[in-house]
């Protein structure tokens with residue numbers, strides 16, 4: 036009866052201000068590139084509609100080029116009808132955004148700015164619950180229960196968190212009734228807000244964002260292909276992967292590890308994937324300074340493979356013994372300095388700050404010694 040793609044949280048135009056400029060550009064581009072990918076999936080699977088359950092745009096005031104270029108991309112993909120509904124980031128009260136969108140929207144783009152039944156096809160009615168503001172604070176899907184839609188099949192679209200099931204992506208209060216689909220006689224309820232894919236009930240799903248925008252959700256970003264054969268038939272939901280940028284946060288725990296560099300090597304993503312990977316590495320445990328320097332060098336060597344790479348060393352402690360200090364020198368001024376620093380970095384009577392400084396200085400000394 037109908038086959039459509041459900042997605043949400045494209046967050047077009049998101050700035051990613053915490054990353055270096057070139058990475059920001061790459062991440063923004065990846066979000067824009069989602070649109071042709073959705074169009075291609077719709078074509079491959081003969082889906083007639085793409086339903087976007089809010090946060091298509093990251094802000095209530097995106098740059099005009101962000102709106103225009105998104106709509107142009109949708110216009111070209113005219114084998115499918117795009118349905119856009121406001122979420123909390125691009126809520127319906129963002130009048131300038133939706134005015135421009137309405138003005139530039141091609142015939143195959145439909146904006147759902149009001150909570151009113153919309154005839155999707157002769158047999159299917161869409162019930163949208165557009166966000167009215169950043170944090171509406173009430174269940175905007177309530178009207179679904181009593182919405183009159185004659186004999187058609189009903190599909191709901193909403194944005195926000197479901198009571199008792201999950202937290203909101205932005206920390207807002209949970210509002211949507213988890214059994215809304217059953218109560219309102221929906222064949223399917225497509226949700227946005229949560230950026231990971233998540234099934235809430237037999238016919239209620241968060242599609243998740245089609246391209247990751249943080250390290251929070253571990254699954255591969257995907258959209259949902261939804262096929263409903265008839266009013267009493269259950270929705271057949273298939274997850275189709277769409278993510279291209281890999282956000283990977285990993286911990287390397289060196290406690291009791293004999294060969295740190297080998298362990299580091301084993302945890303790295305395959306070489307061809309690294310240019311598309313943001314790798315956030317946390318190192319924990321305790322190692323000797325020689326092992327640390329070897330690991331620093333190994334990390335420095337692979338760092339340029341990655342789109343972005345960060346190493347957090349703050350969780351790693353150092354253990355010293357005399358044999359390690361021999362790597363710096365067996366005697367003389369350098370050796371004497373190294374011994375002072377080694378003692379200070381292990382001296383509990385000193386402040387944590389002072390110990391950390393001594394440890395950092397000692398690490399530098401090892402680095403220099405080992406380079407020679």
Ligand SMILES: [Mn+2]
Pocket residue numbers: 044090122124204228229
């Ligand atoms: Mn969102």
